[in-house]
Amino acid sequence: MQKLCVHCDTPFVPTFVYQLAVSKTRERQYFCSLPCRHAVLGDGGFRNRRARRIAVLNHKGGTGKTTTSVSLAAGLAERGKRVLLVDTDAQGNVGLSLGVSGEHSLYHVLVEDMHPDDVVVPVRKNFDVITSSQLLAAAEIWLARQPIETRSKALRQRLSISEVSKAYDYVLVDCGPSLNLLNQNALSYADEIIIPVNCDYLSLVGVKQVLGTLRNMEKHLMHTVRLSGVLPTFYDARTKLASEVLETLQDHFKEKCLPAIRSNTKLAEAPSRRKTIFEHAPDSYGAEDYLRIVDWLLSGEQRQQRTNAAA
Numbered sequence: 001m002q003k004l005c006v007h008c009d010t011p012f013v014p015t016f017v018y019q020l021a022v023s024k025t026r027e028r029q030y031f032c033s034l035p036c037r038h039a040v041l042g043d044g045g046f047r048n049r050r051a052r053r054i055a056v057l058n059h060k061g062g063t064g065k066t067t068t069s070v071s072l073a074a075g076l077a078e079r080g081k082r083v084l085l086v087d088t089d090a091q092g093n094v095g096l097s098l099g100v101s102g103e104h105s106l107y108h109v110l111v112e113d114m115h116p117d118d119v120v121v122p123v124r125k126n127f128d129v130i131t132s133s134q135l136l137a138a139a140e141i142w143l144a145r146q147p148i149e150t151r152s153k154a155l156r157q158r159l160s161i162s163e164v165s166k167a168y169d170y171v172l173v174d175c176g177p178s179l180n181l182l183n184q185n186a187l188s189y190a191d192e193i194i195i196p197v198n199c200d201y202l203s204l205v206g207v208k209q210v211l212g213t214l215r216n217m218e219k220h221l222m223h224t225v226r227l228s229g230v231l232p233t234f235y236d237a238r239t240k241l242a243s244e245v246l247e248t249l250q251d252h253f254k255e256k257c258l259p260a261i262r263s264n265t266k267l268a269e270a271p272s273r274r275k276t277i278f279e280h281a282p283d284s285y286g287a288e289d290y291l292r293i294v295d296w297l298l299s300g301e302q303r304q305q306r307t308n309a310a311a
């Protein structure tokens with residue numbers, strides 16, 4: 001359907017994402033060209049519009065997914081970014097770690113059609129979460145009953161009805177340890193993925209499984225998720241095995257193998273105090289290691305902005 005450009009009044013049929021903007025008062029604005037969009041919304045109007053969507057996934061349990069999701073979300077928020085963390089694991093560890101139990105959870109967004117904005121719980125400055133609960137097991141059954149073409153895209157569809165992409169700079173998705181439909185939903189929503197891998201001898205098997213899942217996603221759902229980083233966790237330099245696993249990961253993934261997160265009891269303690277690692281032990285190895293990864297994420301964002309500016 002034809003629309004009128006709000007800047008130059010030219011009639012056109014919107015084709016590209018940048019041609020639509022939704023104002024704070026939820027009015028739709030259409031732009032026939034990027035210069036028209038820039039003239040009305042300024043330089044940041046398009047580039048900053050969409051949140052970076054990152055899934056934290058490994059099909060294995062206990063690889064540091066939740067610790068990574070919470071620590072990266074908290075670190076990014078401390079650096080001034082607006083962050084939403086979505087928990088897709090029925091164990092509900094994100095809420096537990098941060099001391100919140102949302103009255104409503106992701107289950108209500110997916111199954112009960114609640115608006116995501118009504119389920120989001122603010123947990124810290126710049127840092128909101130959509131919690132999960134055991135009810136998510138029922139969401140898994142509900143998803144399995146949906147038509148095949150939508151059952152992997154429910155999360156994507158539900159989050160896109162709200163202002164989530166505009167309201168946040170980062171949306172992180174903490175995944176559960178399985179090959180279930182909720183994880184497929186997380187991957188359909190995400191643009192990129194971080195795989196936390198603990199430095200033990202089974203770790204490579206886990207990474208291979210995730211890479212296989214990414215390939216399947218691409219083939220069956222026509223959605224590409226970029227592997228941004230493999231994050232070695234529970235690294236203990238004193239053990240030969242950990243050093244060997246780290247070397248293997250570095251050889252295999254090159255610059256995509258991120259600096260390791262060391263084993264650190266402060267990281268294990270923080271959730272029981274309902275604190276992030278930066279609140280519980282800001283001078284710990286755990287805080288230092290995760291801040292390094294936060295800064296790596298931020299530098300990726302700057303690289304992307306420079307590429308966009310040059311384009």
Ligand SMILES: Nc1ncnc2c1ncn2[C@@H]1O[C@H](COP(=O)(O)OP(=O)(O)O)[C@@H](O)[C@H]1O
Nearest residue numbers: 061062063064065066067234262263264267268
């Ligand atoms: N680098 C680390 N050093 C020590 N303990 C850690 C570290 N990372 C995570 N933990 C602890 O290990 C357990 C499993 O981590 P978690 O993040 O819950 O894994 P997952 O979400 O993959 O199941 C938790 O008790 C957590 O506090």
Ligand SMILES: [Mg+2]
Nearest residue numbers: 065066089093
């Ligand atoms: Mg977890």
